[in-house]
Amino acid sequence: MRQEVSAPAGSTIASLFGIEAALDVLHRAQEGHATLDELAEADWTLEERVRDALAHVNLEADAWTSLAALSGGQRTRAGLAAAVFSKPDFLLLDEPTNNLDQEGRDAVRRLIESWKGGLIVVSHDRDLLEHVDAIVEMTALGATRYGGTWSHYRARKAVELAAAEHDLAHAQKQQALAEKKAREAAERQIRRDAGGARKAAKGDMPRILLGARKNAAEASGGSGKRLTERISARADEAVATARSRVEVLQQLSIVLPRTGLPAGRTVLSVADLTGGYDPSRPLIRCLSFSVTGPERLAIVGPNGAGKTTLLKLIAGDLAPAGGSIKLTPSYTVIDQHVSFLDQDATILDNFKRLNSAATENACRAALAGFLFRAEATSQQVGTLSGGQMLRAGLACRLGGEKPPELLILDEPTNHLDLDSVNAIEAALQAYDGALLVVSHDEPFLAAISINRRIVLGSPEDVCLEAPRS
CATH class of the missing domain: 1.10.287 (Helix Hairpins)
Structure with a gap:
């Protein structure tokens, strides 16, 4: 299973499973239009097995559901179901828990625990790595095998x-x-x-x-x-x-400048917010919460509950259908693709573009604080790994003379190597501004001292706010 499950135009779960032709034969047989040869080849258990595979990963869909209609996490679940559908002898899974909510991550964990065949999983999910037999680490020193789980x-x-x-x-x-x-x-x-x-x-x-x-x-x-x-x-x-x-x-370390955010200053106020891409079916309904001082909030909930939609509403990328949002001018949003970076420019050029008042020495000093030294600053952004990309984004947004008072992060640990995760955790622990984070990575949320949660996707389809701690 590849890290990203693509959704070409017209593709369905059936095409992902590679069973479109077999389903067509089955449907013609059920309608009485199949030939004798097709009747002999018809797999009468196919639809049931597809339903079982999708149920195994907790995906409410059928074979003809369009992949484009699924969220990233739902497509990942569909890809996982497709990978095990034909009962292969060996599984190769590339970052299977990326984009998955906790329920989806639990499904992957159960699969690994129950899988009887061979399996190699590329993953930086520390919870998932507690359920493997051995870990092979790849570094500049080579590949080293360690018997046992993540803790070992x-x-x-x-x-x-x-x-x-x-x-x-x-x-x-x-x-x-x-x-x-x-x-x-x-x-x-x-x-x-x-x-x-x-x-x-x-x-x-x-x-x-x-x-x-x-x-x-x-x-x-x-x-x-x-x-x-x-x-x-x-x-x-x-x-x-x-x-x-x-x-x-050694673990990487990053030092951030201080924001000086006062404890009593409200940097975000959301009142009776309603909105989404479809005005007739808003994902966010009557949501109210505020962020005061250096609070640390996580937005959590199942895939498709509207977590990224909420961030877009807050950042002004999506117009609300109702309610109000008051946001400090001193904020920045870093999505999981770090889309504000120019892929064709170098790290240094991106930093200069986003921090135009900084001198050459200040730019290089700031980038060095995020572990980009000497020639590393001349790397083209499009050639960076996921971990390097996020570090570059944090450097450009937080490494200036005055960092933003509010930092909004969307699934920041997706695609990161473990050293980068550790470095980002250490950096965010030292950050003295307010944090609003969308993440399903529970060890990450614990490491950055999240103290409040906004839970989306409740049975009443409203948003619940955790009490202040």
């Missing part, structure tokens, strides 16, 4: 980091010792050379003996110098190797 992996990584830091400290000690010996050897050679020069100046030693001593001293000095240089080079190489291993194992 993290414990092993902590041990490896401690060992790597110990090796680095030892290598640095040996490097300092080699440098000290090199200095001492050089000083001894200088003293010997000075002593020889004084004897030559006195003229009390035969010229032939002076020449022999000079040659011997030069040979000895040259040999000692080469030995010292080899020892120093080995020590430098050991330090570089140990440091590179520590850098790979």
Whole structure:
């Protein structure tokens, strides 16, 4: 199953399953229009098996449901159902929980727990990784296999980091010792050379003996110098190797400027909000809530409940059908595709465009704070990975002289590697502004200290606000 389930024009769940022709035969047979050969080939259990597959992933749809009518999370569920429908011997799943709500994530977890065949899953979903037999991590050092679940992996990584830091400290000690010996050897050679020069100046030693001593001293000095240089080079190489291993194992860190948002300032006020893409069937109904000071809110709910729609209403990308929205001018929205970045421009050029008052040095310093240093700032945005893209977006929006008071994020951990997730979590923990986040990633929400939730998609089709904490 691929990471993104595409929805070409006219495609249906049946086409995703690859059963359109078989369903046509079955329907002709049911209507009495099938040939004898088609009757012999008709799969009378097909529709029931399709329903079972869709029910297994909690997707309320049938074979002829248009893929374009499904949300991203619903298409992911349909893709998962299609992947297991033919009962393959081996499954390859690429980020299967991206775009899924908690119910969908639970369906993937149950599938992995019950699957009897072989399976490789590419995933950064820490909850999901608690249900695998082994983890293979790919880094600049290569691919390493760790037996056990995510918890076992993290414990092993902590041990490896401690060992790597110990090796680095030892290598640095040996490097300092080699440098000290090199200095001492050089000083001894200088003293010997000075002593020889004084004897030559006195003229009390035969010229032939002076020449022999000079040659011997030069040979000895040259040999000692080469030995010292080899020892120093080995020590430098050991330090570089140990440091590179520590850098790979260490979590990334990002430092954000402060917003200075006062605790009593209301940055967002939503009153009796109603709206959606279809005015006759609004996804958001009579919703009221506010964000005051550096509060941290999560918008949660099942796929299709209107979480992204709510963000578009707040940001003004969608006109409300009713109610009002009061929003601080100092805000920014970062969607999961970081769409405000120019894909054809470099990271540095994007930063300059979005922070026109910043000097060249300020731009580079800000990007360095988000781990884009030297040549990395010249990378074209369109060539970046998902994690690099989000870091670049955060750098451009938050790395200026005055960060926004309100940061709105839409599924920020989708498509991110685990190091980037850890870095983003650390950055958002240090952010002193207000946060409004759409996410199904519960470990992420816990890590950034979410203290209130707006729950969409209740049985009454209204929005419920969690109490302030």
